[in-house]
Amino acid sequence: MRSTLGALTAAVVLLGTGCGQQSAAPHPAGHAAASSLPPEVRLVGGGTLTPPAPRASAVVYDTALVPAGAAVRVTAESGAVLATSTLTVSGMLPHRTYGAHLHVNPCGFRPDDAGPHYRQSHSHSHASAQTEVWLDVTTDARGGATATTSHDWAFLPGRPPRSLVIHAEATRASGARAGDAGPRVACVTLAER
Template sequence: MRLPALLLALLAAAPTAVACAPSVAGGPTPNGVRISGGGEFAASGAVIVYDRKLAPEGAQASATVESVAGQTRSSLVAEGLLPNRSYGVHLHVNPCGAKPDDAGPHYQHAHSHADATNEVWLDLKTDATGAGTSSARHAWTLHGERLPRSLVIHAEPTAPDGTAGSRVACLTLR
């Protein structure tokens, strides 16, 4: 079943179990930080595709990261990717750009090591229609002066050392 882009945006913006004050995208709120991004993958812009074989025409995704009360919760909704396939997904330090490496390295909370407790890994397994969801929760908060700026979908599931193959697509987070 194909989800319209508006539904993806609504799912990403849906409230979580954490009570949050209204926020300005990408900025601090009285209770924390909320950043998000999404849309259909295009050749350029804030929602960009690097590999059309792994993110076909019409593929789209929406991501939200909320950080409040000592916790960070991240969620991803995607559709139109290849069916029954696993993708590695991580937050990165820079916005998306024309080149896959423009998003920079993985965002790390403590700048010390690559693992699922220090980085946000949202690996995704698609269903028979190419749709999937993923979420992660961490016992640390984001700070407005140092936020992840993008979410990158990788070609392979994340290995224990944090590698996940080439970059397939990217969402700039604001």
């Protein structure tokens, strides 16, 4: 019994010594060390859409296409190597497809204040669902819909998207006008949480 107890004590001492040492684990090929990864980002925005006003964060620009009482909820999250965004709308026109994209600036009094679409990087010269965040929705009979999309890239460090713009038409997926979805009818400013 003493030899078993002695062996057990030696094993615990060796295990404790090994646990006290910190060694860097190798990273899988293609993945950066944790200290060089971009920070996690969680952006949210939404509410009942109202006409543009100072400090309004959910605005409507076209009340013929976005009825009074319509509401929007947006979340956009980015980790080290994955970005996931979700859009939920309610009270919109029934059985209608709206284009929706993340944009670079907050919403403003004018639809163009939100700036261009948010892109993975400025090195991409063409718009696509792989290089931008498109969240088109087709509403049900009650004007509700949800869309979620994920990308295998992170938001640019220090430069996340600042708004989600809802457009009057479905997003064109190809051709010279890829990414176009018609006039901007509503906008939601995103804030970090």
